[in-house]
Amino acid sequence: MTTSPHELDSADPLAAMRDRFVIDDDLVAYLDGNSLGRLPRATLDRLAAFVREEWGGRLIRGWSEGWVELPVTVGDELGAALLGAAAGQTVIADSTSVCIYKLLHAAAGLRPGRDEIVIDATNFPTDRYLVEAVAEARGMTVRWIEPDLVDNVTADVLAGALGDRTAVVLLSHVDYRSGTLLDLPGLTEAVHAAGALVIWDLCHSAGVVPIALDASGADFAVGCTYKYVNAGPGAPAYVYVAQRHLTHARQPIEGWWSAADLFGMSDTYEASPSIRRMLSGTPSVAGILAVQEGVRLIAEVGVEAIRAKSELMTGHAIELLDELGLELVTPGDAALRGSHVTVRHPDARAITAQLIERGVVPDFREPDLIRLGLSPLTTSYAELAAATRILGEVVAPIG
Amino acid sequence: MTTSPHELDSADPLAAMRDRFVIDDDLVAYLDGNSLGRLPRATLDRLAAFVREEWGGRLIRGWSEGWVELPVTVGDELGAALLGAAAGQTVIADSTSVCIYKLLHAAAGLRPGRDEIVIDATNFPTDRYLVEAVAEARGMTVRWIEPDLVDNVTADVLAGALGDRTAVVLLSHVDYRSGTLLDLPGLTEAVHAAGALVIWDLCHSAGVVPIALDASGADFAVGCTYKYVNAGPGAPAYVYVAQRHLTHARQPIEGWWSAADLFGMSDTYEASPSIRRMLSGTPSVAGILAVQEGVRLIAEVGVEAIRAKSELMTGHAIELLDELGLELVTPGDAALRGSHVTVRHPDARAITAQLIERGVVPDFREPDLIRLGLSPLTTSYAELAAATRILGEVVAPIG
Numbered sequence: 001m002t003t004s005p006h007e008l009d010s011a012d013p014l015a016a017m018r019d020r021f022v023i024d025d026d027l028v029a030y031l032d033g034n035s036l037g038r039l040p041r042a043t044l045d046r047l048a049a050f051v052r053e054e055w056g057g058r059l060i061r062g063w064s065e066g067w068v069e070l071p072v073t074v075g076d077e078l079g080a081a082l083l084g085a086a087a088g089q090t091v092i093a094d095s096t097s098v099c100i101y102k103l104l105h106a107a108a109g110l111r112p113g114r115d116e117i118v119i120d121a122t123n124f125p126t127d128r129y130l131v132e133a134v135a136e137a138r139g140m141t142v143r144w145i146e147p148d149l150v151d152n153v154t155a156d157v158l159a160g161a162l163g164d165r166t167a168v169v170l171l172s173h174v175d176y177r178s179g180t181l182l183d184l185p186g187l188t189e190a191v192h193a194a195g196a197l198v199i200w201d202l203c204h205s206a207g208v209v210p211i212a213l214d215a216s217g218a219d220f221a222v223g224c225t226y227k228y229v230n231a232g233p234g235a236p237a238y239v240y241v242a243q244r245h246l247t248h249a250r251q252p253i254e255g256w257w258s259a260a261d262l263f264g265m266s267d268t269y270e271a272s273p274s275i276r277r278m279l280s281g282t283p284s285v286a287g288i289l290a291v292q293e294g295v296r297l298i299a300e301v302g303v304e305a306i307r308a309k310s311e312l313m314t315g316h317a318i319e320l321l322d323e324l325g326l327e328l329v330t331p332g333d334a335a336l337r338g339s340h341v342t343v344r345h346p347d348a349r350a351i352t353a354q355l356i357e358r359g360v361v362p363d364f365r366e367p368d369l370i371r372l373g374l375s376p377l378t379t380s381y382a383e384l385a386a387a388t389r390i391l392g393e394v395v396a397p398i399g
Numbered sequence: 400m401t402t403s404p405h406e407l408d409s410a411d412p413l414a415a416m417r418d419r420f421v422i423d424d425d426l427v428a429y430l431d432g433n434s435l436g437r438l439p440r441a442t443l444d445r446l447a448a449f450v451r452e453e454w455g456g457r458l459i460r461g462w463s464e465g466w467v468e469l470p471v472t473v474g475d476e477l478g479a480a481l482l483g484a485a486a487g488q489t490v491i492a493d494s495t496s497v498c499i500y501k502l503l504h505a506a507a508g509l510r511p512g513r514d515e516i517v518i519d520a521t522n523f524p525t526d527r528y529l530v531e532a533v534a535e536a537r538g539m540t541v542r543w544i545e546p547d548l549v550d551n552v553t554a555d556v557l558a559g560a561l562g563d564r565t566a567v568v569l570l571s572h573v574d575y576r577s578g579t580l581l582d583l584p585g586l587t588e589a590v591h592a593a594g595a596l597v598i599w600d601l602c603h604s605a606g607v608v609p610i611a612l613d614a615s616g617a618d619f620a621v622g623c624t625y626k627y628v629n630a631g632p633g634a635p636a637y638v639y640v641a642q643r644h645l646t647h648a649r650q651p652i653e654g655w656w657s658a659a660d661l662f663g664m665s666d667t668y669e670a671s672p673s674i675r676r677m678l679s680g681t682p683s684v685a686g687i688l689a690v691q692e693g694v695r696l697i698a699e700v701g702v703e704a705i706r707a708k709s710e711l712m713t714g715h716a717i718e719l720l721d722e723l724g725l726e727l728v729t730p731g732d733a734a735l736r737g738s739h740v741t742v743r744h745p746d747a748r749a750i751t752a753q754l755i756e757r758g759v760v761p762d763f764r765e766p767d768l769i770r771l772g773l774s775p776l777t778t779s780y781a782e783l784a785a786a787t788r789i790l791g792e793v794v795a796p797i798g
Binding site: 022026027030032035036038044047048051055056057059060061062063067093095096097098100101121124126127128129130132133137138162169172224226232233234235236237252253254255256257259263265266267269280281282283284285286287288290295356361365366 | 417421422425429431434435437438442443446447450451454455456458459462466484493494495496497499500516520523524525527528529531532536566623625631632633636650652653654655656658662663664665666668678679680681682683684685686687755760762764765
């Protein structure tokens with residue numbers, strides 16, 4: 001290395017953002033912000049105030065004083081800051097799994113007569129399981145893509161699976177294992193050329209990779225907020241539905257919160273004409289407020305600045321891991337990766353356990369992968385250097 | 400009145416529980432705990448500690464240090480304290496609407512060849528909407544019961560709708576408008592006699608009415624936790640599946656949290672053999688902890704004591720409302736009502752607005768109903784007396 005971690009941190013325009021988060025001393029390095037992001041100080045204060053003053057003080061009046069609009073207003077904030085989405089297309093709701101389920105049904109319903117859902121075998125388990133479940137429920141077939149883990153879903157690989165039977169394609173923007181970043185605009189165009197619709201799972205990209213859903217012509221998107229949005233364990237998910245699909249898309253879990261008149265207690269169900277139609281039941285107010293704080297921290301510096309640090313830092317991590325002689329399963333080209341870097345090692349599970357013992361928290365993924373998640377708002381170069389140094393010490397004797 | 404509110408409060412064995420909640424001075428009477436319960440002081444402390452120490456301090460380690468088990472362990476606590484449910488049958492999950500959706504599909508799937516779902520037209524909107532949606536998706540028919548609002552679903556009324564086409568019956572234990580309490584054991588038996596399965600919506604009864612799901616042979620149940628469980632706005636719901644159905648019941652939103660091996664990242668989906676199979680995505684940890692605190696407050700005194708106060712207090716409320724000459728739509732027999740009392744008035748909306756202006760918070764329900772919710776852990780006789788006095792003053796000039 002020619003530059004010290006201290007020099008890299010000094011030169012980091014986002015270094016000061018780390019102070020906006022609660023950071024305890026017991027860890028040498030937290031490299032799992034891609035799984036659960038750190039706690040923003042603003043969120044700590046906001047949640048305390050919400051519980052005491054709003055729930056405790058306003059009680060039921062809180063719903064009419066603003067809570068009822070939060071899924072949409074915070075959805076709009078998230079859409080604008082993270083997704084390149086104009087207002088009215090994004091809503092905070094449920095969990096990622098429930099939202100994927102809703103979108104799969106909604107998308108499939110817009111392509112009657114087509115009977116295939118396409119997904120890659122490298123996708124996250126819940127995405128794969130839900131595609132199988134929805135396909136079975138609708139009498140459709142799952143068309144599997146079997147891409148290489150590192151190259152992941154390329155245009156060529158996808159092309160072989162698309163056809164006039166394709167109704168819906170579900171893709172993860174950044175692969176949860178390799179960190180490979182897919183070509184969202186290009187693949188969206190390819191899906192559309194086949195007359196199908198695409199759902200983008202943004203769990204591992206939103207907040208750390210610039211996304212332009214509107215400009216890319218994406219149909220649907222979904223993501224979680226507990227990773228790079230730093231909204232806490234089990235924070236709610238979000239759903240994006242392109243304006244052109246909004247009045248046609250019908251999701252299956254039609255509850256009172258998706259109805260045109262929430263408190264009308266109508267005899268018959270009429271779906272809201274707005275993005276609220278993607279809701280179902282009463283949302284967690286505290287959960288949405290934590291999303292809002294997380295989104296605002298990202299908006300303050302902008303995703304472009306976060307991406308710039310992420311590209312530098314993942315590149316730096318790859319250099320350090322290369323020096324240790326470890327096998328990388330993350331693309332070397334910064335344009336082709338998200339913000340985590342993954343190594344493959346037969347003793348990955350044992351190595352992860354030893355790292356955690358020594359105060360370095362990465363993330364083990366079956367069967368033999370160690371992910372190092374770099375969250376530009378909170379990860380310092382000093383942390384990264386310490387983590388790779390300790391990783392080197394742990395790996396050397398294991399061999 | 401022969402007894403003063405002060406005397407009634409002095410004689411109330413639960414009066415001291417009120418101090419366990421945050422109670423601000425700006426309200427004369429909060430009679431909407433049946434819509435959103437008050438904030439327990441223990442919850443205020445627990446959530447603050449959780450956010451700062453557990454999320455902020457333990458970060459991703461929290462999942463393996465206990466969070467991952469919370470849906471089931473808190474489900475078991477709730478089941479034992481509120482539902483008469485042995486361990487392993489109750490899980491905290493999603494929203495009530497999403498849970499109703501899951502249970503409708505799961506129950507219908509256990510009765511192939513039967514094509515009717517029975518529900519009453521007086522039921523809560525989300526229940527009705529979801530029955531319609533699920534019936535349509537499965538090619539089934541909705542069989543509507545049209546009971547009188549006050550008598551609600553009696554054995555006689557239900558009998559006319561049951562037959563060998565009946566797959567599932569969805570009933571609310573306490574009607575959200577009239578407060579009528581249904582005969583859960585008796586109606587369960589009637590549904591079973593027809594060879595069908597019953598789903599009980601316990602939103603307006605759990606925590607305030609003793610429930611014996613196991614002893615009653617109920618099949619499925621669902622409820623929210625933001626009413627009498629006092630777990631906060633948008634707190635998660637719960638699902639009960641009787642042990643005998645557990646390995647057969649298949650819910651449609653099969654995500655990674657319902658899989659047999661959550662972190663196995665398996666190629667193929669296998670449902671958990673436990674109640675975890677009713678989960679879908681990552682649950683809100685803070686939400687579940689608030690449920691746990693709410694449940695523990697109830698467990699501390701027991702539902703029987705809460706019910707005893709509820710019967711006395713609703714009876715007292717009915718006397719006071721009778722004296723005002725108001726039309727009641729809640730059964731006069733304490734055994735036939737839950738813990739809210741409802742009056743019908745053509746100017747209900749305007750009256751509610753005036754009450755709120757004067758610091759009395761009831762609940763308006765379309766088209767002409769005012770609900771007074773009495774939450775025995777927090778509602779005092781002084782509150783009830785003040786509320787009815789002011790209601791009298793508001794109603795008199797309106798006429």
